[in-house]
Amino acid sequence: MAERAAQEELVRLQGExxxxxxxxxxxxxxxxxxxxxxxxxxAQLGPDEGKQKFVLKTPKGTRDYxxxxxxxxxxxxxxxxxxxxxxxxxxxxxxxxxxxxxxxxKYGEDSKLIYDLKDQGGELLSLRYDLTVxxxxxxxxxxxxxxxxxxxxxxYRRDNPAMTRGRYREFYQCxxxxxxxxxxxxxxxxxxxxxxxILSSLQIGDFLVKVNDRRILDGMFxxxxxxxxxxxxxxxxxxxxxKVSWEEVKNEMVGEKGLAPEVADxxxxxxQQHGGVSLVEQLLQDPELSQNKxxxxxxGDLKLLFEYLTLFGIADKISFDLSLARGLDYYTGVIxxxxxxxxxxxxxxxPLGVGSVAxxxxxxxxxxxxxxxxxxxxxxxxxxxxxxxxxxxxxRLEALEEKVRTTETQVLVASAQKKxxxxxxxxxxxxxxxxxxxxxxxxKNPKLLNQLQYCEEAxxxxxxxxxxxxxxxxxxxxxxxxxRDEVDVRREDLVEExxxxxxxxxxxx
Numbered sequence: 001m002a003e004r005a006a007q008e009e010l011v012r013l014q015g016e017x018x019x020x021x022x023x024x025x026x027x028x029x030x031x032x033x034x035x036x037x038x039x040x041x042x043a044q045l046g047p048d049e050g051k052q053k054f055v056l057k058t059p060k061g062t063r064d065y066x067x068x069x070x071x072x073x074x075x076x077x078x079x080x081x082x083x084x085x086x087x088x089x090x091x092x093x094x095x096x097x098x099x100x101x102x103x104x105x106k107y108g109e110d111s112k113l114i115y116d117l118k119d120q121g122g123e124l125l126s127l128r129y130d131l132t133v134x135x136x137x138x139x140x141x142x143x144x145x146x147x148x149x150x151x152x153x154x155x156y157r158r159d160n161p162a163m164t165r166g167r168y169r170e171f172y173q174c175x176x177x178x179x180x181x182x183x184x185x186x187x188x189x190x191x192x193x194x195x196x197x198i199l200s201s202l203q204i205g206d207f208l209v210k211v212n213d214r215r216i217l218d219g220m221f222x223x224x225x226x227x228x229x230x231x232x233x234x235x236x237x238x239x240x241x242x243k244v245s246w247e248e249v250k251n252e253m254v255g256e257k258g259l260a261p262e263v264a265d266x267x268x269x270x271x272q273q274h275g276g277v278s279l280v281e282q283l284l285q286d287p288e289l290s291q292n293k294x295x296x297x298x299x300g301d302l303k304l305l306f307e308y309l310t311l312f313g314i315a316d317k318i319s320f321d322l323s324l325a326r327g328l329d330y331y332t333g334v335i336x337x338x339x340x341x342x343x344x345x346x347x348x349x350x351p352l353g354v355g356s357v358a359x360x361x362x363x364x365x366x367x368x369x370x371x372x373x374x375x376x377x378x379x380x381x382x383x384x385x386x387x388x389x390x391x392x393x394x395x396r397l398e399a400l401e402e403k404v405r406t407t408e409t410q411v412l413v414a415s416a417q418k419k420x421x422x423x424x425x426x427x428x429x430x431x432x433x434x435x436x437x438x439x440x441x442x443x444k445n446p447k448l449l450n451q452l453q454y455c456e457e458a459x460x461x462x463x464x465x466x467x468x469x470x471x472x473x474x475x476x477x478x479x480x481x482x483x484r485d486e487v488d489v490r491r492e493d494l495v496e497e498x499x500x501x502x503x504x505x506x507x508x509x
Contacts (some may be wrong), residue, residue, distance in 0.1 A: 130173060180377070271323040
C-alpha cells in the first residue's frame with residue numbers, strides 16, 4: 001500500500017512538471033521527453049484494483065446548468081414571476097415526492113411515466129409528475145376553498161427525453177392557478193391573458209393559443225358513436241393531431257383501439273376544424289352537437305370566453321381548435337395550449353406550430369377526489385413550458401453571439417499602486433454595507449490593467465480606483481468601463497453616484 005502511494009506521488013509530481021513546461025512554453029522536444037516519462041510511470045503504477053471505475057455524466061434526461069445558462073433562466077423566471085405577482089398570486093411549495101396513491105389514476109395513459117420510489121419504511125412514494133395534483137391535494141388537506149397561487153418547481157417524468165427540443169426527465173414547471181367558486185369564464189379569461197402577457201414579454205416569437213373544451217369533446221365523441229369506456233383513450237389519440245397526420249391518428253383509433261372506421265371518420269369531420277368565435281356560433285347551430293347537453297354548455301362558455309378575451313385585447317391570439325384534447329384525465333372544461341408559430345415559406349400559407357410553450361385548463365373535480373366528503377373546489381390554471389423557452393432563448397443568444405452577464409456586480413474596487421490592499425478592503429466593505437454589489441481581485445498588489453481587463457470580461461460597468469493621491473484628496477476615481485471616462489467623486493458621495501449610474505435593471509446581455 002505504501003509502495004503504491006509513493007508511486008502515485010511520483011506520477012503526480014511528474015504530471016505537475018509536464019504542466020509547468022507547457023505553461024512556460026518549453027520546446028516540443030522537452031515536453032515530449034517529460035510526457036514519455038509520465039506515461040512510463042503510469043504504466044509501472046498499473047490499474048488500482050481497489051478503485052471502482054465510474055462514468056462522470058448526468059443521468060439520462062437531466063443536465064447541469066452553467067452560470068451563463070442560469071443567468072438566462074433567472075431572467076426568464078423574473079419575467080414569469082413578476083407577471084404572476086402583478087395578477088395578485090401568492091406562492092406555495094409542496095414536497096418533491098408524494099404518496100403514490102395521491103398521483104395514481106390522475107394522468108390517464110401518462111401514468112406509466114411516473115417515477116416510483118423504493119419503499120422507505122412503510123410508505124409507497126412517487127416523484128411528483130406535475131404541480132397540479134399536489135396543489136389539489138394541498139387544497140383538500142388544508143380545507144381551502146379559495147386561493148390564487150403560483151408555484152415554480154421541478155417535476156419528474158420517466159419519458160424518452162429529447163433534450164435539444166427542451167424535453168427532459170427532470171424539468172421546471174411554472175404554474176398559476178385560481179381556485180374557488182366564481183362567475184363563469186372570468187378566471188379562465190385571466191389565465192389566458194397571463195399566458196399571452198408572459199409569452200409577449202419574453203419575445204420568443206409569434207404564438208397562437210388554441211382553446212377547446214372537454215365538454216365539447218365528450219359531446220362530440222357521444223354523437224359520433226364512441227362508447228363511453230373509450231372516451232379517454234380516444235381523447236389521447238386526438239391529442240396527437242398537432243404532431244402527426246389525421247390518417248395516422250385514425251389508424252391508431254381503428255387499428256389499436258378498436259374504434260369503428262365510420263365513427264373515426266365522423267370524429268375527423270369535427271376535429272379538423274379551427275377558427276374563432278364564428279366557429280363557436282356555427283357549432284351552436286350544428287343539428288347534432290347542439291342537441292348534446294355537455295357540448296352545448298361548453299360552446300356557451302366558449303362564446304362568453306371570447307367576449308372577455310376581446311375586452312382583454314387578446315382575441316386575435318386565440319384559436320378555437322377542435323383537435324386540442326390535452327391528454328390529462330383531470331380536465332373538465334376549457335382547455336388551452338400555446339404554440340410558437342413558424343413563419344410560412346410561401347405567401348398565403350398558414351403559419352406552422354413548432355411546439356407547445358404553455359398549456360392549462362379547468363379541472364373542477366380534482367380537489368373532490370382528495371376530500372373525504374367529496375367536496376369540490378373549482379379550479380383553473382396554466383403552466384408555462386419554461387424548458388422549451390430556455391432552449392429557444394439560449395439558441396437565439398448563441399446565433400446572435402450575444403454576451404451574457406453572469407453576475408450583477410456594479411463596481412470593482414481597484415488600486416492604481418501597490419500596498420493598498422487595506423484601503424481596497426475598507427472601501428469594498430463600505431460599499432457592501434451600503435447595498436452596492438461590489439468585488440475586488442484576491443491579490444495583494446494586482447496590476448491596474450489586469451483589474452480593468454477583469455471588468456471587461458465580466459461585464460462590470462464601473463471601477464472605483466484608489467490611489468495615493470486620491471486618498472490624500474478624499475476622493476475616489478470612478479471609471480466607466482465602456483467609455484473609459486474617469487471622474488473624481490468625493491468618498492461620501494460614491495454610493496449615490498454608483499447607484500445613479502447603475503439604476504437600469506439587470507439585463508442578461
